Amino acid sequence: MSIDLASKGEGRPLYVVLALLLLHLTLISIQVQDPSGTLLFKTWVMVAGTPVLKGSSDVSRAIDRLWTGYVWLHGTRAENERLKDDMRQLALLNSGLEQAKEENARLRLLLAFRDNLGCRTLGARVIGRTPSFLSNTLFLDRGWQDGVRPDQPVISETGVVGRTVLVTRDNCQVQLLTNADASVGVMIDRTRTPGVAHGTENLLLDLKYVANTEEVNDGDYLLTSGLDGIYPKGLPVGKVVDSQKGKTGFREIRVEPSADMVRIEEVLVLLVTPKSMADAPAPGAGK
Secondary structure (H helix, E strand, C coil): CHHHHHHHHHHHHHHHHHHHHHHHHHHHHHHCECCCCCEHHHHHHHHHHHHHHHHHHHHHHHHHHHHHHHHHHHHHHHHHHHHHHHHHHHHHHHHHHHHHHHHHHHHHHHHHHHHCCCCCEEEEEEEEECCCHHHCEEEECCCHHHCCCCCCEEECCCCEEEEEEEECCCCEEEEECCCCCCEEEEEECCCCCEEEEEECCCCCEEEECCECCCCCCCCCEEEECCCCCCCCCCCEEEEEEEEECCCCCECEEEEEECCCCCCCCEEEEECCCCHHHCCCCCCCCCC
């Protein structure tokens, strides 16, 4: 037992010498320079640390690119949404301006037409139609309190639309010329030949009571004759689109109305007193 302890004690100075020798070599190598004058120790440290530094730099750049890209994309997406919203608002504004422009053009034509009528008129807007335009009635935003009475002519900027038939305090119903129950006394502008235009429940009128001997050509214009007691004389009614000799002694004539019965938006009510209303009291009279 004593021999093992002695042998172990004798080996310790060798380890100490080796450790001191290694330390001495390390200190010497620190002082050694390469041909460029740089200490080898610094070079070794740099070589050993380069991979670590490079890896750290790559990771840092990747994180920076990822973060920057996310933030940029997030901001771009938000900006795109704002731009889309702005474009939608501009589109709505532009549409509104176009509608106002078109309405102003129609109203100017309507006012120009009114100035040549020589009678009092009342502007009105179309506020409703019955489910199908083939029913040929529409509703206006004017009524008794505005001076509207039954059987007053209604016109657009291009010609006769129809007449009022039902009137309430604030609204009225208009029977269009194309209604099967509608008729208007007319004359052919070119020849002054009289006749009666009837509705047909479609977009054309029938011109009746014009003899086969009369000359009626496609393209001839019809004006109100003033003989029906409702429509003043000289208002545009329509244009002949087909004229044939009939079998009953009268021509078969089809007429396209001057007014667009489907797209009417603004009209004028002529505040004339029809013969049928000349002696009728206004609503509420005598109260």
